[in-house]
Amino acid sequence: MTWFYAFDLFGVAVFAITGALMAGRKSMDLFGVMVIAIITALGGGTLRDAILDNHPVSWIRNDLYILVAVLAAIGTVVWVRFTRPIHETGLLVADAFGLAVFTVIGTQVALQHDVPISAAVIMGVMTGVAGGVMRDIICNEIPLIFHKEIYATACIAGSLVYIGLYYLGIPENLDITLAILTVLAIRLAAIRWHLGLPRFHLLDRTPPNDDQ
Amino acid sequence: MTWFYAFDLFGVAVFAITGALMAGRKSMDLFGVMVIAIITALGGGTLRDAILDNHPVSWIRNDLYILVAVLAAIGTVVWVRFTRPIHETGLLVADAFGLAVFTVIGTQVALQHDVPISAAVIMGVMTGVAGGVMRDIICNEIPLIFHKEIYATACIAGSLVYIGLYYLGIPENLDITLAILTVLAIRLAAIRWHLGLPRFHLLDRTPPNDDQ
Amino acid sequence: MTWFYAFDLFGVAVFAITGALMAGRKSMDLFGVMVIAIITALGGGTLRDAILDNHPVSWIRNDLYILVAVLAAIGTVVWVRFTRPIHETGLLVADAFGLAVFTVIGTQVALQHDVPISAAVIMGVMTGVAGGVMRDIICNEIPLIFHKEIYATACIAGSLVYIGLYYLGIPENLDITLAILTVLAIRLAAIRWHLGLPRFHLLDRTPPNDDQ
Numbered sequence: 001m002t003w004f005y006a007f008d009l010f011g012v013a014v015f016a017i018t019g020a021l022m023a024g025r026k027s028m029d030l031f032g033v034m035v036i037a038i039i040t041a042l043g044g045g046t047l048r049d050a051i052l053d054n055h056p057v058s059w060i061r062n063d064l065y066i067l068v069a070v071l072a073a074i075g076t077v078v079w080v081r082f083t084r085p086i087h088e089t090g091l092l093v094a095d096a097f098g099l100a101v102f103t104v105i106g107t108q109v110a111l112q113h114d115v116p117i118s119a120a121v122i123m124g125v126m127t128g129v130a131g132g133v134m135r136d137i138i139c140n141e142i143p144l145i146f147h148k149e150i151y152a153t154a155c156i157a158g159s160l161v162y163i164g165l166y167y168l169g170i171p172e173n174l175d176i177t178l179a180i181l182t183v184l185a186i187r188l189a190a191i192r193w194h195l196g197l198p199r200f201h202l203l204d205r206t207p208p209n210d211d212q
Numbered sequence: 213m214t215w216f217y218a219f220d221l222f223g224v225a226v227f228a229i230t231g232a233l234m235a236g237r238k239s240m241d242l243f244g245v246m247v248i249a250i251i252t253a254l255g256g257g258t259l260r261d262a263i264l265d266n267h268p269v270s271w272i273r274n275d276l277y278i279l280v281a282v283l284a285a286i287g288t289v290v291w292v293r294f295t296r297p298i299h300e301t302g303l304l305v306a307d308a309f310g311l312a313v314f315t316v317i318g319t320q321v322a323l324q325h326d327v328p329i330s331a332a333v334i335m336g337v338m339t340g341v342a343g344g345v346m347r348d349i350i351c352n353e354i355p356l357i358f359h360k361e362i363y364a365t366a367c368i369a370g371s372l373v374y375i376g377l378y379y380l381g382i383p384e385n386l387d388i389t390l391a392i393l394t395v396l397a398i399r400l401a402a403i404r405w406h407l408g409l410p411r412f413h414l415l416d417r418t419p420p421n422d423d424q
Numbered sequence: 425m426t427w428f429y430a431f432d433l434f435g436v437a438v439f440a441i442t443g444a445l446m447a448g449r450k451s452m453d454l455f456g457v458m459v460i461a462i463i464t465a466l467g468g469g470t471l472r473d474a475i476l477d478n479h480p481v482s483w484i485r486n487d488l489y490i491l492v493a494v495l496a497a498i499g500t501v502v503w504v505r506f507t508r509p510i511h512e513t514g515l516l517v518a519d520a521f522g523l524a525v526f527t528v529i530g531t532q533v534a535l536q537h538d539v540p541i542s543a544a545v546i547m548g549v550m551t552g553v554a555g556g557v558m559r560d561i562i563c564n565e566i567p568l569i570f571h572k573e574i575y576a577t578a579c580i581a582g583s584l585v586y587i588g589l590y591y592l593g594i595p596e597n598l599d600i601t602l603a604i605l606t607v608l609a610i611r612l613a614a615i616r617w618h619l620g621l622p623r624f625h626l627l628d629r630t631p632p633n634d635d636q
Contacts, residue, residue: 023570024626031577032570033624038546046475051258053267055477056539063540077624115268116275122250133350138557140566142352146235146244153243200245200289202236263470265479327480328487334462345562354564358447358456365455412457412501414448 004176008105009068011098015041016072018095019135024080026139036135037073038066044130048106048123052113092191096154100183103128103155104176107162117163124159125152128183150190150197158183216388220317221280223310227253228284230307231347236292238351248347249285250278256342260318260335264325304403308366312395315340315367316388319374329375336371337364340395362402362409370395428600432529433492435522439465440496442519443559448504450563460559461497462490468554472530472547476537516615520578524607527552527579528600531586541587548583549576552607574614574621582607 019040023033042059049057059065080086106127110120129145129152136143145151161182165175189195231252235245254271261269271277292298318339322332341357341364348355357363373394377387401407443464447457466483473481483489504510530551534544553569553576560567569575585606589599613619 020624021626024624026566026570027623027625028570029621029623031575031580031621035570035576050262050474051269052272053265053477056537057475059546060476060537060539060543063542066540066542066546080624080626113268113272115272118275118278119272122271122278137349137561138567138570140352140564142238143350146238146240146247146350150243152247156243197241197243199239199241200232200236200292201239202233202292262474263481264484265477325480325484327484330487330490331484334483334490349561352564354450355562358450358452358459358562363455364459368455409453409455411451411453412444412448412504413451414445414504 004101007097007101007180009064010094011101012041012065012068013072014091014094014098015102015131016069017076017091018132020073020076021080021086022135022139024077030077033077034070034073036138037076038069039138040131040135041065041069041072042131043134044102044127044132045106047130048109048127051126052110052115052123054109054113093188096184096187096191097180099128099151099155099187100158100180103158103183104162104179107159107179111163111166120163121156121159124162125155128152128155150186150195153197154183154186154190157186216313219309219313219392221276222306223313224253224277224280225284226303226306226310227314227343228281229288229303230344232285232288233292233298234347234351236289242289245289246282246285248350249288250281251350252343252347253277253281253284254343255346256314256339256344257318259342260321260339263338264322264327264335266321266325305400308396308399308403309392311340311363311367311399312370312392315370315395316374316391319371319391323375323378332375333368333371336374337367340364340367362398362407365409366395366398366402369398428525431521431525431604433488434518435525436465436489436492437496438515438518438522439526439555440493441500441515442556444497444500445504445510446559446563448501454501457501458494458497460562461500462493463562464555464559465493465496466490466555467558468526468551468556469530471554472533472551475550476534476539476547478533478537517612520608520611520615521604523552523575523579523611524582524604527582527607528586528603531583531603535587535590544587545580545583548586549579552576552579574610574619577621578607578610578614581610 016037019037020033022040023036026032028036042065046057046059049055103124107120107124109127110123115123132145133143136145158179162175162179165178170178228249231249232245234252235248238244240248254277258269258271261267315336319332319336321339322335327335344357345355348357370391374387374391377390382390440461443461444457446464447460450456452460466489470481470483473479527548531544531548533551534547539547557567557569560569582603586599586603589602594602
């Protein structure tokens, strides 16, 4: 499916840009920028494939993925250096779109491996968010995903929509489109109205000499 | 073996609870709580299976693992919110028991793959502790395991006991039981009397402009 | 190839020493020292093998790797405790040599799996640097590699030299030697003259209530 493949590469580029921007906030060198961009863009899918035993992974099968991630990273550095600042809202919308595409791809791949529904949803979410989690861990931050507006919840919803339509036998282009729109709608609404899940606050009442 | 399978699920629930509590200390949202719970409970076994090429991993083969982890996470949030505080000592003992079960399972799986003894011990320890290490890394803390009372050392001992009895041809239920008791005895003694391994203190005498 | 295998074990020992020293700076206990040493020495190759589906991984196939890493860790603790301080320059040179060997091994393994050139380079760099990145993440530091003198760039150059000579049909000992010398020359020059790649500084102008 050509248009879906184009969406996939678009998602790789967008995620690579968010990785490059985070690397820039940490004043990394140019190599660091490229590595963080590649990990952000391709880490989620690689983790999914290693756990599913789905080999070869995307960027080994097809070197266009690495090329797109590297070009997006270089483009980000050049853009920030010589041009206007990043358009934050545009980036958020693009990121939501990449998230939607990655979630659907992850769920698809998992269903092709005949996994239970719970595992298919986890694979969808993992494909969407694990690259960003790796980016944040390497940059020594608590992953944003656990703190910000409904992000992975949008992935769960989109993944469930895709699974439901898949088992109903809906034509493939339609189920992909509806699942992507589900993720996009939830994520954009969360951004627009600052929606979030309730937090679980637990005071650390543990005395300093405690065993745990 | 039904009773050992029940022990396994019990370990999953206990580890999920420790993950949910850590997520609460970091004020994560409900999705973050569930993710950290799942990673803490199932991350060690998943890492072991990816390295051993032992597919499909447990929670893909059987969706009860995810269900137990999610229910334990939700139960923790509800419990902390509406009921009494966590019984710290009870949790420590339950955690030691889960650690013992996971260590034995990891060693068993490794032996079934005909690995050297050193790798079987590492797989046992990895199954027992890697989930907690992932939890601590994502929550941006130096993993507790490297700082606290004899924890992984108990896993090493239990793993070696299991390997020894396995090669001696002891009946399976007996070797499992003795290995679990070994881990439990060492870990509970360490908790009770605050035992720890010697530390390796190295002052950082490196000048700030150093290359390393 | 016996001499190259000896180089490999030498690299394992050197990387284990850097891991043990970092664990000492964090005052870890003896178990933590051994774990960090093993992860630093063998983590890069293990990650590469899991992604390439190259099983069994080195330390499962051959238990000498774990033995060397553990002995190097114990030797480091004993040395620091009872003898003179670490010879920093000697360690840097040894580390550069280990980096060179690991990079060539990673590239070799990838080429045997018929991957695209971009993936072979990534596998070479990953084998050389991922163990150190894991060490730094577990010890809660932003990985040094992204901040210091040309390190991974040396791996990229060595990997490309090896790939070029490999496709030219140069005899194997010669291509390995030239690739190792490439990494060594670049890395030692970077250490000697404090060379570095340009940094990408991005001020964080994001307001605190931002969505991203």
